[in-house]
Amino acid sequence: MDVIKDMTQSGTLDDAEVTGQFADHFSRVSQGSSGPKWVARFCKAYVAHILMGIRASMMVSRQQAAGELTAIWPAKRTVLARADQGVSGQPYADGASRLFDLENWATNVELYDVPGTHFGILNPESGLAEMLNDVLAEHLHA
DSSP states (O other), X not given: OHHHHHHHHHTTTSSOXXXXXXXHHHHHHTTTSSOHHXXXXXXXXXXXXXXXXXXXXXXXXXXXXXXXXXXXXXXXXXXXXXXXXXXXXXXXXXXXXXXXXXXGTOSSOEEEEESSOTTGGGSTTXXXXXXXXXXXXXXXXX
């Protein structure tokens, strides 16, 4: 429910009222008119978000093991936008570096702390767009 609260308060869902949907589900489930299909749909969407990162990591690991990587990291520039109230403060991130261990794969990772939570930095008012514009402008003028 903490993740759901973060999503809904972040403003990233365009007033999708996810909290209301969950409240409605839990009130209706006791009456038998809402069930596991609704929860499964939500969980599938949430898990898809996580799996994108896992799949990308697995692909890079396979390429590294096969000697197919031409560089330590398959990008010329690595920029990390980190929510100052995001994953880094969670117990499951204990032991990870400030750069979430990206420094194991890339040199000179550029870290930008953005105010907000994991989902909150996706809010148009978070400053993420301006930060990305500045990063792009630096790249174009380099």
